[in-house]
Amino acid sequence: MNIPNKVAYLGPVGTYTHQAALNAYEEEGFQFEPQVEIKSVFDAVQNDIAIRGVVPVENSTNGAVxxxxxxxxxxxxxxxxxxxxxxxxxxVRHCLLGRSATRTESEWTSGRSPQTVNDPNAAGPKGTPRVSIKHIKRLYSHPQAWGQCTLFLDTFLTGVERVDTTSTSRAAELTASDSTGTSAAISSLSAAHVHGLEILAEGIQEKNDNKTRFFLIKKQNAQPSPFARPEQSHGTKDDYKSLVALTVRDRPGSLVEALAVFRDHDINLTSIQTRPSGTAPWNYTFVIEFVGLRAVQGGSVNRALADLGDVVEHVKWLGCWHKES
Ligand SMILES: O=C(O)C(=O)C[C@]1(C(=O)O)C=C[C@@H](O)C=C1
Structure with a gap:
């Protein structure tokens, strides 16, 4: 029997999402399938190519994805x-990856590492380049990473062209393919190894406690997988979080009415993100996360969903999961 056991993640190999996917599923015998963009992870899960997906959702320094x-x-x-x-x-501990100016072209192509890469004494103060980076003319990274490294970029790479990439590991891949050695990527230690790049600077993110949260996604009502741990088998309802997206009616007080439903059912909200709804200019979708577990029948989450249905234009259930912090 062909048992689906694939996990789709934002690739290529060496992204932070890849590392998060390994943390979540490595012990469970899954196969990992890199995808080019976040949308392709959703496509793979919706179209049954993968049974689970892993996508970034929020960074502690730079906010929502x-x-x-x-x-x-x-x-x-x-x-x-x-x-x-x-x-x-x-x-998330970002590095500046590239080629140091002192290396000759033949050293780059032979894959020999310069001393700076493995020399523990080579690192200067936090975020300071280990070698001269004056030769860097182009920077690649995922847009989320720029906002996590503003201070480093403004101090050492001001005025250098920035090119957005679909992920930080893709940025490292593009840097590795630049034979002039004048490109660099903001990426991970793991991507440095995967793409054979030097670490020009390490720990260049603004905050020491910089973290990204990733969502694990699946199809609602998917058959339980023999590969995946049961997701809702432990703890009380306060150990779970739930997610909905809603659009409200265009009239005074409509958002207040929607939020009052959560209050009336004693549900604690943990975040509200606002996004353009796409239906008309200046019309918004609210993505709302709250503490609670949706029971099969009854329970405060089901009652709140029923009441929301009466006061909002549209509500979409987006799942519940055991919270990890
Ligand atoms: O590009 C990667 O390596 C990713 O996994 C994506 C991503 C993100 O979108 O937030 C993940 C972690 C970092 O915050 C930067 C980029």
Whole structure:
């Protein structure tokens, strides 16, 4: 029998999402399938190519990952079955990866590492380049990473062209393919190894406690997988979080009415993100996360969902999961 056991993640190998996916599922015998963009992870899960997906949703320094919120809110109805079934927090420690100016072209192509890479004494103060980076003319990274490294970029790489990439590991891949050695990527230690790049600077993110939260997604009502741990088998309802996306009617007080439903059912909200709904200019979708577990029948979450149905224009259930912090 062909048992689906694939986990789709934002690739290529070496992204932070890949590392989060390994943390979540490595022990369970899954196969890991890199995807080019966050949307492709949703496509793979919706189309049964993968049984689980892993996507970034929020960074502690730079805020929400808009692409993920928009795909979850799914205004075009392309992902009707996708729900969140878990979360993973991952410490994000960015590096500047590239080639040092002192290396000759033949050293770059032979893959020989210069001393700076493995020399523990080579690192200067936190975030300071280990070698001269004056030769860097182009920087690649995922847009989320720019906002996590503002101080480093403003201090050492001001005025250098920035090119957005679909992920930080893709940024490292593009840097590795630049034979002039004048490109650099903001990426991970793991991507440095995967793409054979030097670590020009390490720990260049603004905050020491920089973390990204990732969502684990699946299809609602998917058959339980023999590979996945049961997701809702432990703790009380306060150990779970739930997610909905809603649009309210265009009239005074409509958002207040929606929020009052959560209060009336004693439900504690943990975040509200606002996104353009896509239906008309200045019309918004609210992605709302709260403490609570949705029971099969009854319970405060089901009662709140029923009441929300009476006061909002549209509400989409987006899943519940055991909270990890
Ligand atoms: O590009 C990666 O490596 C990713 O996994 C994506 C992502 C994100 O979108 O937030 C994940 C962690 C970091 O915050 C930067 C980028």
């Amino acid at each position: 808009m692409a993920t919120l928009d795909l979850l809110a799914d205004i075009q109805g392309r992902y009707p079955d996708i729900v969140v079934c878990g979360e993973v927090y991952f410490d």
